[in-house]
Amino acid sequence: MSLLVKICGLSTRETLEVALSAGADMVGFVFFPPSPRHLGLEVARELGKQAKGRATKVALTVDADDATLENVIETLRPDLLQLHGKETIARVRDIKAKFSLPVMKVVAVETSTDLAALPGYASVADRILFDARAPKGATRPGGLGAVFDWHVLEKLDLKLPFMVSGGLTADNVAEAIRVTRAGGVDVSSGVESSPGVKDPELIRNFIRAARASEGLMVR
Ligand SMILES: O=C(O)c1ccccc1N[C@@H]1O[C@H](COP(=O)(O)O)[C@@H](O)[C@H]1O
Numbered sequence: 001m002s003l004l005v006k007i008c009g010l011s012t013r014e015t016l017e018v019a020l021s022a023g024a025d026m027v028g029f030v031f032f033p034p035s036p037r038h039l040g041l042e043v044a045r046e047l048g049k050q051a052k053g054r055a056t057k058v059a060l061t062v063d064a065d066d067a068t069l070e071n072v073i074e075t076l077r078p079d080l081l082q083l084h085g086k087e088t089i090a091r092v093r094d095i096k097a098k099f100s101l102p103v104m105k106v107v108a109v110e111t112s113t114d115l116a117a118l119p120g121y122a123s124v125a126d127r128i129l130f131d132a133r134a135p136k137g138a139t140r141p142g143g144l145g146a147v148f149d150w151h152v153l154e155k156l157d158l159k160l161p162f163m164v165s166g167g168l169t170a171d172n173v174a175e176a177i178r179v180t181r182a183g184g185v186d187v188s189s190g191v192e193s194s195p196g197v198k199d200p201e202l203i204r205n206f207i208r209a210a211r212a213s214e215g216l217m218v219r
Pocket of ligand 1: 009028030032035036037060062084131140141142143144146166167168186187188189190
């Protein structure tokens with residue numbers, strides 16, 4: 001099984017093309033107005049067409065209501081929903097049933113106690129993304145370049161596929177994979193020159209570094 005590499009927060013045709021050409025397995029689009037990566041629906045429609053069939057299209061939302069999810073799905077046509085808020089287990093189940101799309105539930109991690117809710121989410125989601133817990137008062141729950149202690153996942157025995165994110169860069173992605181044995185990695189800030197502005201060279205470097213570390217993920 002090969003490592004999945006996700007580049008998230010893409011918002012222009014040019015940087016999306018860089019990520020696709022460099023071999024990203026998943027490309028993520030943010031639908032959360034307070035984020036510098038938030039996408040309007042018309043841009044989402046264009047980027048969705050550009051990525052179709054070339055990578056898994058991921059729609060990232062935060063505690064979105066049904067009407068918002070409907071609009072996002074109708075325009076982007078995602079292959080996977082990334083639920084990055086405080087969605088309950090029941091809400092995750094409900095979203096899956098209503099929209100008939102696979103779901104990746106984000107679990108925010110700071111200490112091992114944050115893994116308590118994992119069995120519940122694992123029973124309803126299709127995959128899990130472990131991201132750093134945002135500091136109190138943050139304007140968004142992710143995309144902050146914050147790293148968590150990967151050793152919290154060291155002894156994890158999860159049957160579901162999982163990915164890791166939070167402050168990943170080309171320099172630390174190998175160590176994140178080595179410690180967590182995650183099946184995938186996800187990056188946003190670490191491939192940007194400033195918040196919301198993706199850098200082609202950083203995208204290529206990240207994908208190259210992640211691919212070079214693939215052998216480290218075997219448990
Ligand atoms: O990118 C955002 O602005 C964002 C907003 C709301 C929720 C999550 C968001 N980003 C996701 O957070 C993780 C980690 O990002 P980073 O690499 O530390 O910047 C990743 O999944 C982003 O897509």
